[in-house]
Structure formats: C-alpha cells, structure tokens
Amino acid sequence: MKAFAVTAIVAFVAYLILTAGSGHLALWSIDEIIIGVILSIIVGILSRGIFVKKSYRMLNPKRWLFGLAYIGPFFIAMAKANLDVAYRVITGKIRPGIVKISPNLKTDLGITMLANSITLTPGTLSVDVDEKSNDLYVHWINVKDEAMKKMPRDYRYVCKNFPDWIRRIAE
C-alpha cells in the first residue's frame, strides 16, 4: 500500500509539472487534474514493484534538503571545471591518466550520482565501475603527483568531498 501511494504521488506530481499552464485553477484546468488522478492511480497499480525497491530511505525530508544544499558546492566546482577545461583547450597542456578510487558507497543510486558528479566536475570523467566493490575508474586530464603515492588513490584529490555529501543524500 505504501509502495502504491509513493508511486502514484510521484506520477501525479510529474503529470502536474508537465501540464502546468493549462487552465485557471492555480495553473491547471479541472479536466487535466481529473485525468492526472486517474492515470497516476493506474501507474501506481502497474509499476509499484518496479519503482519502489526494498527501502524507503529516500522519503526522509532531510535527504531532500541535503540534496538541495548540494547544488551550491556542486555548481561552484562545475564552474571551476569549465574554466579549467577552457584553459586546457587554449593552451593544450594535458597530463592524462586513468586512476582508481574507492568512494565506499554502497547503493546504486549513490554510485550513479557520484559518477555523474565526477563527469561534470574538475577535469575528471568516469570510465568504468567495479560492480563488486563499487570502485570507480576515473579518467583524469591533469594527474597530480601527490595523488599517485598510495593505492587505491585518495579520492579527495579527484572529487573533493563529494562522496561524503552523497553518503548523506542517498545512503
């Protein structure tokens, strides 16, 4: 029942976002809201087993607040990444390499978020993932010597403290 409610509410919100601006009741027309309720009930019945896995940890509002707060440092890192890549595009100074990092994340959602964050931030691009230990292989455009000393490499040089943020959001 809880799985059905979560799926139906998410489907209804998605429907409302896509049909905003159709009428004068706030932003929606009555017809769209009625159709949306019917459709989200159908979607909730059909896909509750696919959408909701075992745990309900993402329902905790604290995780959503951390997710919103994560946008700030993420955007700053992303701006730095772009200036860095712009500098390398113009000068052509590169020192590439593929390094392995162990962020110690356990869930699929966490590792997906981290891989996407790494691809969008300073000079790094995720290439492959070890599915047993959740280690990431990262292509790094400017390998620093101090990060090469021990194995597996220290993730702070590659992606700062993003794994700690993502542990708070998704695990």
Next chain:
Amino acid sequence: MIVEILIYLFIAIGLTFNLLAVIGLLRFPDVYTRLHAGTKCTTFGSIFLCLAVMIHALRIWYLNGEPSSSIMPIHTLIALIAILITNPTGAHAIARAAHRSGVKPVKAVVDDLEEDRECHSKKSST
C-alpha cells in the same frame, strides 16, 4: 532593461562555452580528452542558455499574467534537468565502450583500469 542585459549576458556566456567545446573537440588528441570538452563545456553552456530562456519567459509571464505563459519556463527547466542527467551518462557509456574495445588513452601517465584488467585475466587463465 537590466533583465535584457542579463539575458544577453547569459546567452553570451553559454555560446562562449559551447564554442570552447567545439575548439576542444578539434584540438584534443584522443577520445577521452575529447569527451572532457564535449560534456563539461556543452553542459555548462546549455545551463546558461536555458537560464536566459527562463528569464525571458518568466518576464513575459510576469507582464501578462496568463497561466499559459508558465509553460515555457517550466518546460525549459525540465529540458535542463534532462540534459544534466543524460549528458554525463552518455559520456560515461562512450568512455566505457571505448576502453572495452581497446582504445588506449594517448600520453597517459597511469592506467589503473588496464592494469586491473590484465591482473584479472591472468588470474582467470591460470
């Protein structure tokens, strides 16, 4: 007036980064470094282009107050979120496929993935 300057500024920033992505695609030596240019710069440029569209659409919505004017900012936001999720995922898929089919990173100082894969294949063969 300030809003218009802001719109033009955001469009200029977005186009500059997209231009840098094009130059990077032409200048960099191999597929991985080209993906660096092709994902980061285009995503960042697209964020600013979408922001410019959203500011323009929000101003129109504020001026005429019709609910139907809210379609453009909201749908631009959805497009922006879709770009933010799909662009790195696609780059990751291309990089993984390239490494699996044996493309070596040019001028690489270290390649942990290649070493690990060789270790693994030796273990499984003996």
